[in-house]
Amino acid sequence: MQMETPARTAAKGQADLRGWLAYLAERDKLAIAREGIGLADELAAVAKRLERDSAVLFPRPDGHEIPVVANLFAGRGWVADSIGVTEDQLLPRFLAAASHPLPTHEVPSGPVQDVVHKDVDLLRQLPVPKHNERDSGPYITAGLLIARNPKTGVQNVSIHRCQISSRNRIGVLLLPRHTFSYYRLAEELGQALEIAIVIGAHPALMLTSQAIAALDEDEMAIAGALLGSPVDVVKCRTNSVRVPAHAEIVIEGRILQGVREPEGPFGEFPQYYGPRANREVIEVDAITHRKKPIFHTIVGGGFEHLILGGVPREATLLQHLRRSFPNVLDVRLTRGGTCRYHLAIKIHKANDGEPKNIMMCAFGAHYDIKQVVVVDKDVDISSSDEIEWAVATRFQADRDLMVVSGALGSKLDPTTDNGISSKMGLDATAPVSAPELAFKRIRVKGEEHVDLATALQADPSAAIVRLLAEART
Known part of the structure; x- marks a missing residue:
């Protein structure tokens, strides 16, 4: 019998973070921390201890009204569950979605804009944790940064480390990838790059953000194909970026033209700190969110960080290699x-x-x-x-x-x-012309067919006592 997952229920309504958390809770895979866990270091320490076993929800971290969740993926099997397939179907399913994307569906309104803040104070309005010991401060680590090509309007989805620098400024690391390409295009046009940071989305959107896709290939369309239903999007309140309508939180802003400010250090996936340097800056214009939103965080360099980056890259690498x-x-x-x-x-x-x-x-x-x-x-x-x-x-x-x-x-x-x-x-690999037995792996005939329930005695201690007694006579 095939188990129902958040992906399989997408047709009944938009798949979102809450559906995935409910799925985990039903299977005793969601731990609830005590109220008031500290946002600086303590929250990440608890999440790190549980990273191979359980997702964890932190109510009222440091007294903040918005709860924080971490460890959405505690294993490769969790990734498969989130999109409704078995583990061996994971890469083929991702490849099929990448080959047949479903364009997003724009709607006039969505829960992610139930509450709107135009007077922005990031650390007062959002529970942003500090993760690793030498991190320079609080970081948004699980935010989907959505940028819009200033010439074509096509969007790109990616994840970048985002340091909270002041009430309405975020330092961001832009590596030489698609967001950086859009930023350079905007600079050529003499304008800032409009962006949005989406926090708290269905795992499928997190996964596809890491796909090695072509420039101007919208990762949200791959997510739609992965879920079997187009992702509903709404236009941001202060710019032209479209964001998932059923996400938890959206930060609207612009990557400023020609502005650089200190960012880092930050604990990264190689298990080292990315150094401090002058980097690009986001100026925040608004924050929107659902009623009673949930803030998702990823511990930098932790297991969720690695798994999230690994699976989508594997699928697109497999596709690339199989072409030739x-x-x-x-x-x-x-x-x-x-x-x-x-x-x-x-x-x-x-x-x-x-x-x-x-x-x-x-x-x-x-x-x-x-x-x-x-x-x-x-x-x-x-x-x-x-x-x-x-x-x-x-x-x-x-x-x-x-x-x-x-x-x-x-x-x-x-x-x-x-x-x-x-x-x-x-x-x-073994040489093609090698003799048959030179690289033939040894195996014990019949091992895979052994039924230990019938092959072993039910009461081994009694058998051992009897054998030892017989050995003394």
Whole structure:
């Protein structure tokens, strides 16, 4: 029997954060913290302790009326549940949605604009936590930053770290991606870039914000396809950006032209601090929200941070690789590689040398990728032990190692020179012409069919006593 999920109920009404939290609560996967947990450090500490086990809701953090929720994804299976599929269907479902997006549906009004604040005081009106020890202050970490192409009107959805700098100013890190491209276009036109920061959306919108999509490809349309129903959007009150009508909170503003202010340090996904530097600045014009909204936060560098970034990237990387190599079976961004830098690729190998071509294709797919390991179809790439075993038994450094110097990498990787990085590829596949038994994995015949309930005695202690007694005679 197929279990009903928030994604499967989307046709009955817009899927939102509240539907996902209700789903978790029904399955005892939502913990409730005591009232009054501190927004600085304490909230993140509790969330961090629970990050592999449970989502957690914080009522009245520091006495604030708006509750905070964290740990929306405590495992890969949770991601699958949020869009109504099994874990093995996760990447195919994401690929299908990316290939057949459903454009958003604009509506005249929505719950996210039930309450409007034009007189903005961010830290008074919103419960923004401070996460890691050396963070420079409170950060919005789970906000979907929606920017509108100033020439075409097409929107982009992404997540950026957003430091609260004053009552109505936010420091934002813009890496060389689509939001930055829109910002440069706006600068060329001599204007600020209109944006909105959406806090508290259905997990599908969070996931698609991390897709490696083309410029001017709206990630909210991919989310609609993922949910099976177009996302309802409303026009912001102070600019032309369209935002999800059933989100919890929206911050409306502009990325100012030519203005830079200090931002950082901030604990990032590589488990290090992104440094302090002069960065772009958002000036906030309004805050809108639902009645009794919920504020979603992600602990910087925590498990939710890694999972959220990993799965959508895997799907789009798989799609990219299969365009040239249909024999690519699966991909995985490993947790040890921060779900960004290290990629394992499973293939049905047809030709020697092919793994190196696949490595080069993967390096070109996204600049974050620093290491690629290509393995055969008999390797479980969800297991770090299996990947290491393949490298140990099917890889020789003088023959199977590829190193590329001077390539663009992640500027958040502290080993790079302002983002200039080297790339490493490992061919951990068996030669096509190898004798049949040379790389044949051993197995015990019948292991998968053993029924332990019938194979083992019901009362082992009595059997052990009897065997020991017989051994003494």
